[in-house]
Amino acid sequence: MSSKRFRGAGVALALTFGLLAGCSAGEGVAVDGGQTGAGGILTAAISGEPDQLDPHHTSAYPSFQVLENVYDTLVEPDANLAMKPALATEWTTSDDQLTWTFTIREEVTFSDGSPLTAEDVVYSYNRIIDEELNAAYRFATVESVTAPDPGTVVVQLTAPTPNLLASLGGFKGMAIVKKSNVESGAAKTEPIGSGPFAVSSYRAGDSTKLVRNDNYWGTKPKLDGVTFTFVQDPTVALQNLRGGEVQWTDNLPPQQVSALRADDDLVVRSAASSDYWYLALNQARKPYDDVNVRRAIAFALDRAAITKAAKFGLATVNQTAIPKDSAYYYDYTPYQQDLAQAKKLLAEAGGTDLTMDLMVTNEYPETVTAAQVIAAQLKEIGITVKIRTLDFAQWLDEQGKGNFDSFMLGWLGNIDPDEFYYAQHHSAGTFNFHGYRNPAVDNLLDQARTETDQAARKQQYEQAAKQIVDDASYLYLYNPDVVQGWSPQVSGYEVRADRAIRFRDVDLAQ
Amino acid sequence: MTRFLLRRLLQSGIVLLGVTLVVFLLLQLVPGDPVRVALGTRFDPETYEALRSRAGLDQPLPVQYASYVGQALTGDLGVSFRSGRPVTAIVLERLPATLSLAITAVVFALLVAFPLGVLSALRSGSVFDHAARVFSQFGVSVPDFWMGIMGILLFAGVLGWFPPSGYVALTEDPVGWASHVFLPAVTIGLVTASILTRFIRSSVLEVLAEDYVRTAEAKGLPTRVVVVRHVLRNALIPVVTVVAVQLASLLGGVIVIEVLFAWPGVGRLTYDAVQARDYPVLQGAILLVAALFLLVNLLVDLLYARLDPRIRVR
Amino acid sequence: MSGNGDSTSRRALVALGRDPLAVTGGVVLVLLVVAGLAGSWLAPAGINEVNVDRMLQPPSWAHPFGTDEIGRDVLSRVLVAARVSLEVGAVSVGIALLVGVTLGLFAGYYQGWLDNILMRCMDVLFAFPVLLLAVAIVAVLGPGLRTAMVAIGVVYTPIFARVTRAGVLSVREQVFVRAAVATGASDLRIMRRHVLPNIAAPLIVQTSLSLAFAILSEAALSFLGLGVPPPEPAWGRMLYDGRGFVTEAWWLGFFPGAAIFLTVLAFNLVGDALRDVLDPRQLTVSEARRHAG
Amino acid sequence: MTDETVLSVADLTVTIGTRRGAARAVAGVDWSVRAGQTLALVGESGSGKSMSVLAATGLAPRAARVTGDVRLLGTDLAALSAARRRRMRGRHVGFVFQDPMTSLNPVLTVGRQIGEASEVHLGLTRRAARARAIEMLELVGIPSAADRVDAYPHQLSGGMRQRAVIAMALVCEPDLLIADEPTTALDVTTQAQIVELVADLQRRLGTAVVWISHDLGVVAGLADTVAVMYGGRIVEQGAVDAVFAEPAHPYTAALLAARPDPDANVTELVTIPGTPPSPLELPEGCAFWPRCSVRGDSRCERELPPLVPVSAGHQVRTFYPRQPTGEDR
DSSP: OOHHHHTOOOOOOOOOOOBOHHHHTTOSSOTTTTOOOOOOEEEEEESSOOSOOOTTTOOOHHHHHHHTTTOOOSEEEOTTSOEEESSEEEEEEOTTSOEEEEEEOTTOBOTTSOBOOHHHHHHHHHHHHHTTOGGGGGGTTEEEEEEEETTEEEEEESSOOTTHHHHHHSSGGGOOOOHHHHHTTGGGTSOOOSSSEEEEEEETTTEEEEEEOTTOSSSOOSSSEEEEEEOOOHHHHHHHHHHTSOSEESOOOGGGHHHHHTOTTSEEEEEEOSOEEEEEEOTTSTTTTSHHHHHHHHHHOOHHHHHHHHHTTOEEEOSSSSOTTSTTOOOOOOOOOOHHHHHHHHHHTTOOSEEEEEEEETTSHHHHHHHHHHHHHHHTTTEEEEEEEEOHHHHHHHHHHTOOSEEEEEEOSOOSHHHHHHHHHSTTOTTOTTOOOOHHHHHHHHHHHHOOOHHHHHHHHHHHHHHHHHTTSEEEEEEEEEEEEEOTTEESOOOOTTOOOOOTTOEEOO | OHHHHHHHHHHHHHHHHHHHHHHHHHHHHSSSOHHHHHHTTOOOHHHHHHHHHHTTTTSOHHHHHHHHHHHHHTTOOOBOTTTOSBHHHHHHHHHHHHHHHHHHHHHHHHHHHHHHHHHHHHTTTSHHHHHHHHHHHHHHHSOHHHHHHHHIIIIIIISOOSOSSOOOOTTTOHHHHHHHHHHHHHHHHHHHHHHHHHHHHHHHHHHHTSHHHHHHHHTTOOHHHIIIIIIIHHHHHHHHHHHHHHHHHHHTOOHHHHHHTTOOSHHHHHHHHHHHTOHHHHHHHHHHHHHHHHHHHHHHHHHHHHHOHHHHOO | OHHHHHHHHHHHHHHHHHOHHHHHHHHHHHHHHHHHHHHHHHOSSOTTOOOGGGTTOOOOSSSTTOBOTTSOBHHHHHHHHHHHHHHHHHHHHHHHHHHHHHHHHHHHHHOHHHHHHHHHHHHHHHTSOHHHHHHHHHHHHOSSHHHHHHHHHHHHHHHHHHHHHHHHHHHHTSHHHHHHHHTTOOHHHHIIIIIHHHTHHHHHHHHHHHHHHHHHHHHHHHHTTOSSOTTSOOHHHHHHHHGGGTTTOHHHHHHHHHHHHHHHHHHHHHHHHHHHHHOTTOOOHHHHTOOOO | OOOOEEEEEEEEEEEEEETTEEEEEEEEEEEEEETTOEEEEEOOTTSSHHHHHHHHTTOSOTTEEEEEEEEETTEEGGGSOHHHHHHHHHHHEEEEOSOTTTSSOTTSOHHHHHHHHHHHHHOOOHHHHHHHHHHHHHHTTOTTHHHHTTOOGGGSOHHHHHHHHHHHHHTTOOSEEEEESTTTTSOHHHHHHHHHHHHHHHHHHOOEEEEEESOHHHHHTTOSEEEEEETTEEEEEEEHHHHHHSOOSHHHHHHHHHSOOTTSOTTOOOOOSSOOOOTTSOOSSOTTGGGOSOOOOHHHHHSOOOEEEEETTEEEEOSSOOOOOOOOO
16 A cells, blocks of 8 residues: 555665675675585575565565565566666567566576466566555556567567666566466465565464475575564574574564674674655644745754664664765755744744644554654743654545644655655645645656756656755655665575565575 | 353344444544545545445445444454455454463463462461462552563563563464563563462452352361362352453453564454554454453353353353 | 431541441542642643653652653652543542443333343443453544543443342342332332432442442553553553663653542542442452453 | 260360451360260351361361360370371261261362262272162152263252252261251251151261251250350350250340241241350450349359359359249240
8 A cells, every 4th residue: 555655666776785884895706706515505684574565565574574485576676776677588678768668587497387478477467557555656657568488578668768777676566476376365374475585474473484496597596495484573583593593584672783893703794775754743733834934943943862762873864865875876965954944034034833744654653753852842942742643544535635734754665766756745645645746846756757968867756856855845854775684605696675575696605 | 051052142243233333434424534634635535435445434324334244253354455455354363462462461361360360268367368469469550561661671681581572473482472471571571470479369368258158167077178179169150250351352352562572462463453444444443452352251250150150051 | 228328428437437438448549639629730840841851860859750751850740640540530430430430320220121221231341351342442432531430431331330220139029119100109219219328329329339440441451552642641651651661761661550449449439338238248250350351 | 876975075175367367266165976866066157166166176276275184086186196196087987967068079070079988988999889879869868860960060959959069068977967057958848857757867877977057946856965165165055955945044044035047927936135245355244244134243253154054964154044933934
């Protein structure tokens, strides 16, 4: 239900690769080189539980953590998030940019041994389009998908779409599925993909087990299998990691991470993610329609404190959406905490004794924590914040209806600047729930969308970003880190900025 | 006996029907449209209508209820909003975890409560009795989740004897299961034990005051015989009910403990369903739990009849 | 029988005064009420004074109960949270008492089909484990202080209905009630003047014990994140928020939990002592069902 | 029949600790019963009559403190270990309690309850004990005993149950039968039958009987000697004929007068005004003084009257023994 907003990876552009310095030394390649290791089964503790394993239906991040290792897409992001061949070996684009022709890899089979052909690609894409599944918006400009022969897929577009590859390969919600597996309903629990591993058992509430797919088209995985267990409590996950019950987790207690980095018994690595968290004020309501009120609030916030409370420092403060490591990063920081300035702006706007409703959700506890800090900070300029904590579904409902003064949430997995700005700040944007309207910004975003010249595009987005920040459409707070830890036995694993968890190259020393 | 049985069956049937009504109405009480809520932001009229009619929500209420009950009778509790899988399967998957936890907890509770309750009654007024009463008063008052947290701190954190949470199926790895079940089972078990201790104590005390116990003593029977044959046999009849009721409510899943210890049972399922607003699953879990509860109560009544000859003939 | 209530309460008070446990419970309750009424006044620091520079500090002179994950003073929050617990307990038990006693009175007094219908309804509510039902109700109505009160109230209603009905059934057959009926007094008058005062004892006992369980239920709901929303301090909620930090910050889990424990213990001690005095043979239904589930 | 004393009690005192202080339930009581003889202990409830017997046989509640000299078949019970005392009691003393409805264990068959004492004390096997139970049921006049032996108590009528209880008491052929108001809970016809049964069994088995009752009418036709108790003390005792013919204590006289007269109108029951004293608050002087119709002088209020002989074997505890006029009876 929320996949569009939370799991949608965006356009693949040559983003600066976001691994922190610590990772680059000696990580990535097994010390013993190409030697086939002992194999074995790696147990990974993930914080949530897959709701189901049909890649087109699920919206849960834990499902994608599992499915990342089970399914393939036509193309997929490499370590630098640039798109590289996967099921498609190569592709060509017509001169008018409206026809894309993909060559499908030969002799690819599903894990049950049946062949994967262009027909399966057509079936998968049409399923998403026709049934309007979660990822349907990614095909917004797609007119048709056809397979003139078993080795070729043709995608016909209605408008030039420079980020089509990212749309097709950005995440496993675009996976190529097997028709019979889907239609029997088995895909929910026993999905059949063409990826490096296959699901051998799925036990709700407990674990999901994968075994090596010996029919895999790429380099055979070294591991015999991967078991995903669900451990909600990070201290427990850490304990399990130390105790050897699991060898990998992405659920470390944030407050302990800096100490853990120095721990020789564990490997803890992080990468800056492309996620961002923000505060939005409802511009359809008074007095938040007044830019001065919004700017007053922006000046009242101490982002460093919010970040420290919400993420224990495992995040980078940012006043624009796009993280520092991105090629599209725009260094613009007009709002340093300045209570005098904030009070002055508020007074000019005539706002005194303001009571502001702030909507947050248990689904993302950091919003609840951050809200309490924000409330304390806004109290300083005379704004009383009433925190409203809702279920996520209810939260979305309220957001959709515009029933809020303000809310805090994050956008996860965006890569392309279009994904960062268009839906949120264009007056016709689907997620412009806070009612931001600025024709200049609309114009810039529309232009940038189809601009093929990279430099020009970057400049357009910077102009838009500046305006958005000046208007305080969103009050950007921080970009969190992706933090994962594993046992020193594990080799060949890399933390990825897009949060995809790939075990295909991993080996486990016994 | 047969009449007694039939009457109890009929009664349970009526109550169960009432339970289905409550469970069914829960969904109607959801402010706004549950399907709308389930869809979240991904709202479009077609999906909405499809999901609505798949859930049968476009029918008039009585028809919906009738078909809900009808389907429930055939074991069909609908499909999960979240995963699209059948609710019955989802709920039944969780039963073994809950079952193994509940039974372990009750066994543990009995091991503690039985000697404690009986001895404190036999020696009522003694130091031992006072200690047992303090124990049970503490056990009844302590929040189980707090005790669980403190248990994790001590046994998992400081001492490192047991894993702080998680689950291993008994059938797969009995030793792993045992080490995982220990903390949650003891946490629940201690609370249950204190309830049982009180109950056993007062039940034994009550029987001790009965004339037939004096008769038995007057016969010069050894104390052991008096206690076992005359006191306990009578005192434990009501205790059986309480134990069964405890077990039944544990089968409903001890939500907080299952959540705290990441135990994938029915309680956790309920909690997750609430979090995800997955109403069909919530409905199904509650219905199953209530049905189990009624079933256990029915069985207890039958067992009661076996134990107490006075009821047998009625 | 009107003198009955008076002498009963005096007798009860005297007997309670002799019971050291009941006195202890009573003292704790008085302290709690004081904390509830004047908590924010007694608190050494503001309950929402966030300070990220003093996060997760262990107990010290400045912060006797330590600080929480965003640097708030735990002692202050524990003190102020007493009000929420007492409020939820009182309101929810009030609801259960009002509705349950009314239903039980009518069921027991009129008997027949009304009794049957009402008590079967109560059986239905009784068929759910306590916390499960509360969680379901909260799930439907949406989390929050008010829904928590309603949910807990609904859950404890059948207990009061049963206790009341059982009392009414025995009182109804007594001579003075029949005499009142014979004099042509109205049913409502008989219920109010003759029946109610004579079933007060079990109800008082049940109320006191239910308060304990209601507070425990609220804590459990809050612990699941379904009760009192932040930033308002509530003991269960503090445990919920502190859950991720217990291994390195034991004080986050210890103090709020101890506060719940003491409160519940106090109500139980007083309730038990009351039962010993007023109604020694009463089977506490709630006790057998305490397992919140 | 011999002259052997089966049970004798001398200076028996029972003090029960309660929350509100010590209650003296029995204060310096002496009595004895010989083989084949029947001693009746008479008094209102709370007078200490049951307590004195229970205490003597080691069945007093745990909170009770018992002093005095108790000899069963010449053995000093106080000198025995608890276990030996228990064995003595079970082997040589049988008990029949007031309410047959509650003195049988509801979850055991009557046969088992009758037989179990013989298993313990006579070393019978379970099977032999069952046969013995059938025998006993026949002895106490229960028809088709072989079937009833497997009945549960609730399947028997009140009278039958009391017969079963008697069978239970006599299963080891005890030297002494203690009957604690065994007919109170029964209807009049059954009462007579039970009294008759006990008398008959006593004749046949030569058992000594201590019969505790508040009903002088029952006692009259049954007992050899009678002891009237009030406020934990014996106020009058002697041969049953002597005491009945010439009650010397105002209380005895009042009890006799309060006896329902089968010939008189039942509604005109004569009662003794007032209530018996609480064992917690016994008066300093004569315990009966507050209710006494005689109330000779203030000495009665302050000073405990001694037990003085009126005639041979007939003693009374009062400063003002009634003159033997024979008028009252």
